[in-house]
Amino acid sequence: xxxxxxxxxxxxxEPYVASSIVGRAVAQGIVSIRCTSFRDFASDRxxxxxDRPFGGGPGMVLMCGPVFDALEHVEAQSETKPLRILLTPQxxxxxxxxxxxxxxxxxLVLLCGxxxxxxERIRTGIAAREISIGDYVLSGxxxxxxxxxxxxxxxxxxxxxxxxxxxxxxxxxxxxxxPQFTRPREFRGMEVPEVLLxxxxxxxxxxxxxxxxxxxxxxxxxxxEARQYMALD
Numbered sequence: 135x136x137x138x139x140x141x142x143x144x145x146x147x148e149p150y151v152a153s154s155i156v157g158r159a160v161a162q163g164i165v166s167i168r169c170t171s172f173r174d175f176a177s178d179r180x181x182x183x184x185d186r187p188f189g190g191g192p193g194m195v196l197m198c199g200p201v202f203d204a205l206e207h208v209e210a211q212s213e214t215k216p217l218r219i220l221l222t223p224q225x226x227x228x229x230x231x232x233x234x235x236x237x238x239x240x241x242l243v244l245l246c247g248x249x250x251x252x253x254e255r256i257r258t259g260i261a262a263r264e265i266s267i268g269d270y271v272l273s274g275x276x277x278x279x280x281x282x283x284x285x286x287x288x289x290x291x292x293x294x295x296x297x298x299x300x301x302x303x304x305x306x307x308x309x310x311x312x313p314q315f316t317r318p319r320e321f322r323g324m325e326v327p328e329v330l331l332x333x334x335x336x337x338x339x340x341x342x343x344x345x346x347x348x349x350x351x352x353x354x355x356x357x358x359e360a361r362q363y364m365a366l367d
Contacts, residue, residue, distance in 0.1 A: 225264030246275030
């Protein structure tokens with residue numbers, strides 16, 4: 135997969151894409167992540183990319199020219215047509231099912247807003263899929279882009295090493311993940327449940343299933359409303 139990020143601050147992505155699971159996926163050639171600055175496509179000597187909003191009001195708005203030029207420049211670098219994604223608090227909420235859908239695309243282009251956001255003609259003109267990572271406002275789309283990249287990359291084949299890791303995580307099966315334990319068996323009076331030490335894989339699987347459903351019922355009952363259940367559940 136190739137992911138292009140269009141942003142005013144490409145430097146903030148450099149340490150991120152070189153670290154942890156994303157960094158390993160890049161090193162292994164599973165994903166290619168490239169950042170492009172809108173300022174490289176400014177038309178004046180001050181490298182201006184924003185201006186005051188028509189009609190007045192606070193803040194500055196990203197102009198059409200640099201954004202369209204940057205997008206067209208990046209897309210011309212490959213014959214593979216990308217899925218365009220606009221990071222905006224007005225978009226659809228990023229969920230695990232959306233992440234799984236995005237992970238199937240061969241190429242993504244992420245557009246990060248800043249200041250008071252994009253000129254509305256950018257939104258209508260590029261016909262991008264609009265995505266939000268939550269019901270709150272950030273200073274820019276860069277943190278949202280990092281969240282999306284992390285969620286997508288971990289679903290790419292080979293990124294996690296053990297493919298079962300992604301299948302067992304919260305939200306993947308529509309429920310929260312069951313509790314996990316490691317050594318030591320006892321710590322400050324807190325002990326590992328005996329079932330996990332039994333070696334009985336059937337009992338362990340049943341216990342994990344029960345714990346997953348119980349935890350979801352306690353913390354996120356909304357996730358259970360649209361879920362279909364097995365007789366064991």
